[in-house]
Amino acid sequence: MIRVDAVRTELSDWASVLSDRAKRAGFQYGHLTVRRHAGGERMLEALLLDVESGSVEVLSAPVPAGTSEFPSVTSVLPAAHWAERAVGDLWGLYAIGHQRWKSLLLHEAWPPDLFPFAIAQDGRPAARESYLMVVGGTGVHEIAVGPIHAGIIEPGHFRFSCLGEIIANLEIRLGYQHRGVEKRLTEVPWHHARHVAESASSDTTVANALAHSEAIEGLWDLEVPRRAAALRTVALECERLASHLGDLGGLAGDIGFALPAATFGRLRGAALGLCQTLSGSRLQRGFICPGGLAFGVDDKRIPELKADLAGLRPIVNEACELLLENPGVQERMEGTGVLPPHLAKEFAMVGPTARASGSNYDARLHFQHALYPGHAVEVASEAAGDVLARTLVRRKELEASIRVIEQVLGDLPSGPVITATPDRLPADKVAVSIVEAWRGSLIHWITTDADGTIGLYAIRDPSFQNWTGLAIAARHNLVADFPLINKSFGLSYSGDDL
Amino acid sequence: MLSALIAAAKQRNSTDAQDFPDLPEGVRSLPRLTAEPCLGEGCSRCASACPTAAIKVEDGATVTLDRGLCVTCGACVESCPTGTIAYDRSTRTAVRRREDLVLRQSGSLNDSSPEPMATKAFSRSVDVREVSTGCNATDLEVAATTNAIFDCSRFGIHFVASPRFADALIVTGPVGRAMHEPLLRCYEAMAEPRIVIAVGTCAISGGVHRGGYAEANGVTPHLPVDAFVPGCPPHPWSIIHGVLLAIGSKKA
Numbered sequence: 001m002i003r004v005d006a007v008r009t010e011l012s013d014w015a016s017v018l019s020d021r022a023k024r025a026g027f028q029y030g031h032l033t034v035r036r037h038a039g040g041e042r043m044l045e046a047l048l049l050d051v052e053s054g055s056v057e058v059l060s061a062p063v064p065a066g067t068s069e070f071p072s073v074t075s076v077l078p079a080a081h082w083a084e085r086a087v088g089d090l091w092g093l094y095a096i097g098h099q100r101w102k103s104l105l106l107h108e109a110w111p112p113d114l115f116p117f118a119i120a121q122d123g124r125p126a127a128r129e130s131y132l133m134v135v136g137g138t139g140v141h142e143i144a145v146g147p148i149h150a151g152i153i154e155p156g157h158f159r160f161s162c163l164g165e166i167i168a169n170l171e172i173r174l175g176y177q178h179r180g181v182e183k184r185l186t187e188v189p190w191h192h193a194r195h196v197a198e199s200a201s202s203d204t205t206v207a208n209a210l211a212h213s214e215a216i217e218g219l220w221d222l223e224v225p226r227r228a229a230a231l232r233t234v235a236l237e238c239e240r241l242a243s244h245l246g247d248l249g250g251l252a253g254d255i256g257f258a259l260p261a262a263t264f265g266r267l268r269g270a271a272l273g274l275c276q277t278l279s280g281s282r283l284q285r286g287f288i289c290p291g292g293l294a295f296g297v298d299d300k301r302i303p304e305l306k307a308d309l310a311g312l313r314p315i316v317n318e319a320c321e322l323l324l325e326n327p328g329v330q331e332r333m334e335g336t337g338v339l340p341p342h343l344a345k346e347f348a349m350v351g352p353t354a355r356a357s358g359s360n361y362d363a364r365l366h367f368q369h370a371l372y373p374g375h376a377v378e379v380a381s382e383a384a385g386d387v388l389a390r391t392l393v394r395r396k397e398l399e400a401s402i403r404v405i406e407q408v409l410g411d412l413p414s415g416p417v418i419t420a421t422p423d424r425l426p427a428d429k430v431a432v433s434i435v436e437a438w439r440g441s442l443i444h445w446i447t448t449d450a451d452g453t454i455g456l457y458a459i460r461d462p463s464f465q466n467w468t469g470l471a472i473a474a475r476h477n478l479v480a481d482f483p484l485i486n487k488s489f490g491l492s493y494s495g496d497d498l
Numbered sequence: 499m500l501s502a503l504i505a506a507a508k509q510r511n512s513t514d515a516q517d518f519p520d521l522p523e524g525v526r527s528l529p530r531l532t533a534e535p536c537l538g539e540g541c542s543r544c545a546s547a548c549p550t551a552a553i554k555v556e557d558g559a560t561v562t563l564d565r566g567l568c569v570t571c572g573a574c575v576e577s578c579p580t581g582t583i584a585y586d587r588s589t590r591t592a593v594r595r596r597e598d599l600v601l602r603q604s605g606s607l608n609d610s611s612p613e614p615m616a617t618k619a620f621s622r623s624v625d626v627r628e629v630s631t632g633c634n635a636t637d638l639e640v641a642a643t644t645n646a647i648f649d650c651s652r653f654g655i656h657f658v659a660s661p662r663f664a665d666a667l668i669v670t671g672p673v674g675r676a677m678h679e680p681l682l683r684c685y686e687a688m689a690e691p692r693i694v695i696a697v698g699t700c701a702i703s704g705g706v707h708r709g710g711y712a713e714a715n716g717v718t719p720h721l722p723v724d725a726f727v728p729g730c731p732p733h734p735w736s737i738i739h740g741v742l743l744a745i746g747s748k749k750a
Contacts, residue, residue: 109676116711147680150659152641154630155677176676177631180712187710192549195569196706202635202731246638259502265645266512272642280526283635285730286571295526295572322505494633 001218002367003055004430011044011061011070015097018046018059019076026052028361029348030434030443031464032073032083034063034091035456038449040121042091044070046080047432047445047460051366054373056432063093066123072098079348082464089175090182092118092125102129105175105497116183132171135161140168143479147176154493162479170474170482172467177497185457190216190425193457194289197444200459201495202283206232206239207437208459209288211444214369216290218431219448220422226413228292233370233408234305235275235284237401240438242271244398245316247490251391252323254484255332260323267316274308277301292418299414306409313402320395333388337473337485340385349469351440351462352393353489357385363436372436375404385473387488397438427452437462439492461495512646517749518735520587526572528565528729530586531603536561537580544583547573550699550706553583565591566599566702569730590750592727592740596718599702599728616724617691620665620745623654627664629684631714632671635731636698640668642734653749655741661687666744668737669721672700672707672714685721693724695744697737702726 009017022029030047037043042063049056063070072095074081084095085104092115095101106114107130115125140161147155157173184196197212198205210232217224224232249264272282279287280295287295323329339349341358354361360379364372380396382389430447440462447456470489474482521527538559545553552567553574561582563574574583582603593599595613630637643650644657658664661684673681685694696717699705704715717723727740742750 107676109679114711147677148629148684152628152630152637152644152657154632154634154637155680176680177633177671177674178676178712179632179672179674179707179714180710181707184707184710188549188706195549195571199633199635199700199706202633203638205635259506262646263505263509266509266647269512269642269645269647276522276525280524280572281570282733283638283731285569285635286526286573295576298524301524318505322502326502492634 001221002432002434004432005055005057006430007057007059009059009061011063014044014061015071015073015076018073021057021059022048022077022079026050029077029079030056031445031458031460032080032087033456033458034087034093034117035447036117037455038451038453040119041065042122047443049434051361054367056434058430065121068092068123068126069094069096071096074098078346079465082468088126089115089128090117091115092122094126102131103175105178107173107175116180132159132173133169135169139163156493160479160482165478165480167474167477167479167482170471172471174467174493175497177494179498181498182457182459186454190454195286197459198285200498201461201492202285203243203492204239204437204439204442204461204495205283205285206235206288207435207442210236210369211433211435211442213288213290214433214435215431215444215446216425218433219426219429219446222291222419222421224292224419225416227415228417229371230408230412231278231293231297231417232288233372233375234405235279235287236370236435237404238271238275238278239284241398241401241405242268242275243438244394244401245271247394247487248320248323248391250487250490251484254487255329257323257326257329260319263319263322267312267319270308270312274305274312277305277308291421292416296417302409302412306406309402309405316398316402324391324395330388332481332484333391334386336387336481337477337488338384338386339469339473341383343472344385344469347465347468349440349466351437351466352380352390352397353440353466353469355380356382356389356393358383361441363434363441367434369433369435371408375408377404387484390488425452425454439463439490440466459498461492461498463492463496467491467496513649514647518589518739521589521733526570526585527733528568528570528586528591529563529574529583531561531563531601532582532584534581535559536582536603541579543577543579544574547577549573550708561603563601564599565601565728566596566726567699567705568728569699569705589733589735590739591729591732591736592725592743594725594743596702596723596726599726615746616693618746619691620693621747623656624665624741624745625656625658625663626666626668626741627658627661627684627688628668628670629677629681630670631673631677631681632698632700636670636701639731639734640670640697640737643737648734648738650738650741653738653742653747655738661685662689664688664692666693666695666741668695668697668741669701669717670698672704673717673720674707674712674714678713678720681720693744694721695725695727695740696723697727697740698732699728699730702728705730
């Protein structure tokens with residue numbers, strides 16, 4: 001369980017209090033959203049992560065009825081700029097003083113008066129705004145890409161302003177995958193909610209299911225059996241392994257190096273086979289549930305898993321060398337798409353993206369989930385912040401994942417995999433779970449009301465923090481390098497759009 | 499380059515030896531109805547376990563199961579005391595008509611013969627454009643059909659970068675409001691004849707997102723659909739099956 005401390009402030013002091021508290025040593029900005037009490041009152045809430053002690057702090061300020069504004073913190077805490085825009089779309093609350101205020105999720109396709117979380121007593125919502133920044137000057141031209149992309153990938157719109165072949169600015173418009181996940185999570189019975197939570201971003205099924213389950217368990221202070229925690233760890237690392245292998249294949253493909261692209265594609269398939277042997281599903285859907293695991297793992301399967309993993313390790317190593325020792329690959333990756341470390345920090349970026357720009361933050365070292373932080377993980381960190389650094393971090397991480405899986409399977413506790421859960425959620429409780437998903441730390445944040453219903457279900461996907469990094473890294477690069485830079489960030493559209 | 503050649507030579511053929519193999523024991527696949535009679539006596543454990551209301555128990559003991567709503571969580575199979583609902587090991591799970599996804603234990607399935615194919619022009623080779631509108635699960639499995647394990651190009655299936663090149667459109671995900679117009683414009687950009695394949699439970703019905711404010715209720719409110727591939731996500735072999743079925747291939 002992650003301890004949650006509550007801190008109250010007033011809306012008038014919001015920006016200064018939040019900024020000061022977020023900038024304390026050892027703290028990391030987590031998320032910002034709005035919660036509604038059963039009585040109808042809105043609370044503006046920010047989540048701050050105390051990385052040193054492994055606890056979190058929720059800063060709240062009441063928003064008076066009839067108000068459609070709140071003071072923006074973006075100018076002093078840029079990490080919140082994305083979340084403030086989402087609050088505008090979903091709640092009709094306008095962040096006064098936001099330098100790049102515009103819609104994040106709901107654009108022209110949506111009815112202008114639709115604010116999914118707003119109710120009549122909130123007052124008149126702030127108008128939505130959609131624009132794409134125009135770069136002026138002689139010879140500047142625009143390239144529009146998407147929402148439907150050329151590959152088998154999710155939709156989003158990129159607008160490049162270019163000088164010749166050089167990207168001067170990249171505007172990213174998302175929201176095409178908005179399905180109303182956070183609202184749906186408050187509508188369904190809690191024991192069915194895990195299937196919705198997994199669908200937040202299904203390439204991150206395990207991490208979402210784990211974060212969901214640990215947050216629900218946190219509401220009751222429920223412990224899961226040791227065997228369930230161990231198998232959850234294996235599941236999480238298998239997902240990381242499969243995903244990083246897929247990304248390395250994608251990077252090889254975008255460079256045009258067919259052999260490692262095909263090899264990593266096949267290895268990803270082998271890793272999904274591991275996932276299927278472990279959990280009964282290639283993407284491990286429906287495996288993790290509040291209380292433990294929905295399905296046990298027969299001890300007879302463990303030797304099979306170990307043997308498959310042992311068979312995978314040397315081929316993975318060989319494929320990585322084939323890719324990374326190729327001078328053409330190094331030439332394409334080195335110095336391309338640099339995300340400067342100070343900006344990665346300023347925007348509170350997470351995961352391999354941040355660690356490739358000097359960050360040491362890995363939720364597995366700091367926050368309780370599955371067997372972490374008890375299980376040793378080395379931080380895979382690089383300083384250069386370029387495509388090569390992000391690739392090297394992935395390689396180190398997948399090697400570490402194989403080690404962790406071997407360790408945990410080698411010492412797997414016996415016993416049950418599920419603890420019985422009560423029928424109802426407890427009233428007036430807050431629980432936060434932080435899971436190091438393969439893209440970075442994933443947060444699920446639940447608050448229940450006095451009647452035991454979910455009043456807030458917020459998901460902060462790692463990509464929600466990291467999309468800004470792609471816009472920064474693309475600047476001053478060749479248009480032709482963008483696919484490679486984009487792949488090196490490997491961002492989720494559905495996790496952002498929810 | 500020599501090292502690359504050696505590495506390539508060392509890799510053995512990794513393509514599945516058998517087409518449309520049955521899924522192994524222990525895999526949570528789509529549910530099917532067996533010949534075992536339902537317990538009756540008001541038992542509706544399967545229906546209440548189902549997160550998407552895909553199952554109904556009518557007249558006390560007649561089970562109806564809509565695979566077009568199923569998220570393959572296995573809750574119904576695990577909760578059924580009589581083995582009336584079991585996992586379907588087959589990967590040939592695509593159908594041409596929406597109603598054929600609804601399984602009934604007693605009484606006949608839809609026994610009318612399906613409508614004739616809209617076109618047989620692509621029965622041996624088809625160029626496919628994919629439009630994703632969902633959580634990326636089905637997209638990953640569509641992408642997996644192109645890898646060396648499934649190698650869909652063996653069946654004449656090729657993925658192309660533009661609707662202008664495409665004969666068939668695969669749609670994944672529940673098609674939320676912001677994708678209504680892009681999807682339609684993509685379809686309209688395709689030359690006729692053209693076919694549409696709804697891949698994954700979300701594309702068929704909206705899945706867990708059905709009925710929300712995002713109007714994410716699948717493809718059928720927007721486009722005519724030639725084949726449906728249920729599953730959350732469907733297995734890559736089932737996706738290949740769906741494409742072959744939609745083009746009228748003999749290999750389906």
